[in-house]
Amino acid sequence: MINVLVLLFSFLVSFLTGFFLVRAFFPFSPGSHPHTRVTGYILGIGGGIGVSSLLYFLSLITMHPGPVVFLLFELIVLAVIFGYSRWKKSGATPATFPAPPGLEKDGGLSPVLVVLLVCSLAVSAGGFIYVNIRAPLGSWDAWAIWNLHAQFIVPGNTQWASLFTDSYLFWTHPDYPLLIPAFVARGWGYMGMKSPLVPIAAAFFFTFGSVGLMYSGVSLFKGKRNGVLAVVFLIATSLFIVTGANQNADAPLAFYILSVVVLLALHEHVSPSHTGFLVLAGVFSGFAGWTKNEGLLYIAAFIFARIVFLVFRRRRLWKECGRELLAIGKGLLPVLAVVIYFKKAIAPAGEFFQLNAQTMEKLFDIDRYLIILREFFKEWFLGTNGLPVILILFVFLAGRATVKYYKKTLITGGLILLFANCGLMLIYVITPYPLEWHLLTSLNRLVFQMVPALIFIVSLAANPPGVQPNKIEA
Amino acid sequence: MNKKYLLLIIFTFIFAIFGAIRFIKHITAYTVDVSPYVKRFDQIKTRLQGVEHIGYAQPNRDLRTFFLTQYALAPVVVRNNPKEKTVIGNFRRSRLFHRKKYFRTNYNILWDGGNGVMLLERKDPERKQHD
Numbered sequence: 001m002i003n004v005l006v007l008l009f010s011f012l013v014s015f016l017t018g019f020f021l022v023r024a025f026f027p028f029s030p031g032s033h034p035h036t037r038v039t040g041y042i043l044g045i046g047g048g049i050g051v052s053s054l055l056y057f058l059s060l061i062t063m064h065p066g067p068v069v070f071l072l073f074e075l076i077v078l079a080v081i082f083g084y085s086r087w088k089k090s091g092a093t094p095a096t097f098p099a100p101p102g103l104e105k106d107g108g109l110s111p112v113l114v115v116l117l118v119c120s121l122a123v124s125a126g127g128f129i130y131v132n133i134r135a136p137l138g139s140w141d142a143w144a145i146w147n148l149h150a151q152f153i154v155p156g157n158t159q160w161a162s163l164f165t166d167s168y169l170f171w172t173h174p175d176y177p178l179l180i181p182a183f184v185a186r187g188w189g190y191m192g193m194k195s196p197l198v199p200i201a202a203a204f205f206f207t208f209g210s211v212g213l214m215y216s217g218v219s220l221f222k223g224k225r226n227g228v229l230a231v232v233f234l235i236a237t238s239l240f241i242v243t244g245a246n247q248n249a250d251a252p253l254a255f256y257i258l259s260v261v262v263l264l265a266l267h268e269h270v271s272p273s274h275t276g277f278l279v280l281a282g283v284f285s286g287f288a289g290w291t292k293n294e295g296l297l298y299i300a301a302f303i304f305a306r307i308v309f310l311v312f313r314r315r316r317l318w319k320e321c322g323r324e325l326l327a328i329g330k331g332l333l334p335v336l337a338v339v340i341y342f343k344k345a346i347a348p349a350g351e352f353f354q355l356n357a358q359t360m361e362k363l364f365d366i367d368r369y370l371i372i373l374r375e376f377f378k379e380w381f382l383g384t385n386g387l388p389v390i391l392i393l394f395v396f397l398a399g400r401a402t403v404k405y406y407k408k409t410l411i412t413g414g415l416i417l418l419f420a421n422c423g424l425m426l427i428y429v430i431t432p433y434p435l436e437w438h439l440l441t442s443l444n445r446l447v448f449q450m451v452p453a454l455i456f457i458v459s460l461a462a463n464p465p466g467v468q469p470n471k472i473e474a
Numbered sequence: 475m476n477k478k479y480l481l482l483i484i485f486t487f488i489f490a491i492f493g494a495i496r497f498i499k500h501i502t503a504y505t506v507d508v509s510p511y512v513k514r515f516d517q518i519k520t521r522l523q524g525v526e527h528i529g530y531a532q533p534n535r536d537l538r539t540f541f542l543t544q545y546a547l548a549p550v551v552v553r554n555n556p557k558e559k560t561v562i563g564n565f566r567r568s569r570l571f572h573r574k575k576y577f578r579t580n581y582n583i584l585w586d587g588g589n590g591v592m593l594l595e596r597k598d599p600e601r602k603q604h605d
Contacts, residue, residue, distance in 0.1 A: 113483070116486065119490070120490055120494075124497075130505070131501050135509075136507070137508050137512065139506075143545045148548055151545070151549055160549070162549075163549075168553040233489070237493065239497070241497060385492055390489045465476075465478070
């Protein structure tokens with residue numbers, strides 16, 4: 001029992017760190033609209049997990065302290081972030097979310113939508129609990145990669161570096177980033193035991209945190225009806241809850257990608273001079289890179305998409321581009337610096353990006369491209385239970401009068417997903433593994449990572465069916 | 475409620491029901507609990523205190539059982555190499571060790587957990603010295 005209380009306390013420390021970090025750049029208060037506050041809290045928890053994970057890794061490579069010393073370290077960092085957020089907040093004006101022209105009032109939820117939402121949540125929560133009672137150690141990737149890495153970097157193991165240096169362990173991909181392993185190892189350190197509760201708790205947050213962020217994020221802009229529909233689409237998409245429950249790192253990555261898109265939307269539709277959301281988007285994109293190797297691709301896709309979008313705008317082009325990239329960099333660079341250090345100084349080289357004659361041959365093999373395109377198409381349309389079709393129907397039936405108003409977010413978000421898909425396809429082109437095997441064993445999870453962001457973007461494009469969203473004050 | 479909204483709700487319901495069916499089918503068919511397998515190694519783990527790495531030997535090429543053994547014994551590094559000085563023997567049953575000539579000939583049993591998990595020492599006088 002004491003172990004569980006200590007674990008809960010460690011989660012509280014992590015949450016408060018993330019909460020104050022988010023609040024420094026996203027000024028909401030107890031008086032803000034509930035959707036604003038929920039968005040802030042969820043981003044705070046996700047941010048806290050990222051910060052705690054980074055702190056644990058930094059302590060591992062420097063002092064390798066015991067839990068008590070590490071707790072002191074975390075509390076000092078919490079105090080610093082708290083002080084920073086108070087200093088930033090003084091003088092900051094609350095963010096305002098103006099409603100799109102012509103749409104004013106948020107309608108209530110019809111009984112049908114309430115039933116749909118409750119049933120979806122019940123089935124997903126029940127399924128999550130079932131999976132984790134039946135298989136508390138998670139799926140293959142959980143025990144062969146993420147939780148295995150956590151076992152090596154747990155406090156007290158002075159030979160932690162063998163994970164990255166012993167060639168007999170290269171099958172477990174020690175080049176993979178450490179957000180989940182470090183957070184799990186941190187929890188185990190506080191508990192004094194390797195309990196499955198820690199990875200299960202992390203999996204629960206990233207799965208249902210994505211659901212909550214989807215609801216609050218969409219509802220902020222389009223009202224509760226679109227929020228509920230977006231949540232139902234997300235839960236009903238094949239394997240979303242399963243992948244989360246299996247303790248893979250795909251759910252955390254999906255959460256951070258969704259967070260970036262939500263923060264982009266917040267930036268576009270609050271005062272343009274308020275760059276706090278862009279700083280946070282940079283931070284959360286950094287966390288994506290700290291979660292999985294694909295996260296680095298999403299960082300590149302995010303920055304490239306933003307540059308491409310800004311280049312095609314007309315007014316004050318270079319000044320605005322520079323200001324935005326500076327803001328994104330302010331949030332991204334501290335996290336990215338740790339990721340780069342990990343990749344360069346700790347982790348062994350990955351199996352990809354080895355330029356040789358074979359790679360060049362693959363790059364010019366048209367058949368590979370055709371196979372990959374076919375499989376991507378199949379996975380996006382069939383693997384997701386036909387999600388693109390239902391999203392198209394959603395926009396068609398609900399109407400799209402507000403597309404023009406949300407154009408900026410739609411374009412940037414769409415470009416991020418487009419560039420990410422292109423990047424992933426290229427990775428499959430040059431993969432050193434047998435192509436069909438690699439597609440079969442990984443493509444569904446890669447598509448899954450992008451699903452929440454896609455649903456959010458499309459939900460912005462669709463009118464709230466018969467609804468007029470409130471003018472929301474933060 | 476207008477017609478388009480009604481149609482949207484109907485399509486959403488169909489999508490949700492289809493998703494729920496597929497979800498339930500998946501979790502009931504593919505959720506596999508590996509914790510009983512991992513628990514087999516609880517006793518031998520206490521005998522590996524202070525050991526940094528150890529070899530591994532099993533009578534087949536099943537990589538999954540090797541990966542699970544590594545998970546069970548981490549942070550001890552389990553090297554998938556039967557020629558190490560000391561190895562973890564992983565059998566379905568302990569008596570399989572005695573039935574397999576290769577193992578009888580090449581290893582002494584240091585410890586037998588009774589459940590197929592053993593600590594073995596290689597007999598080979600030119601056995602590999604690990605650093």
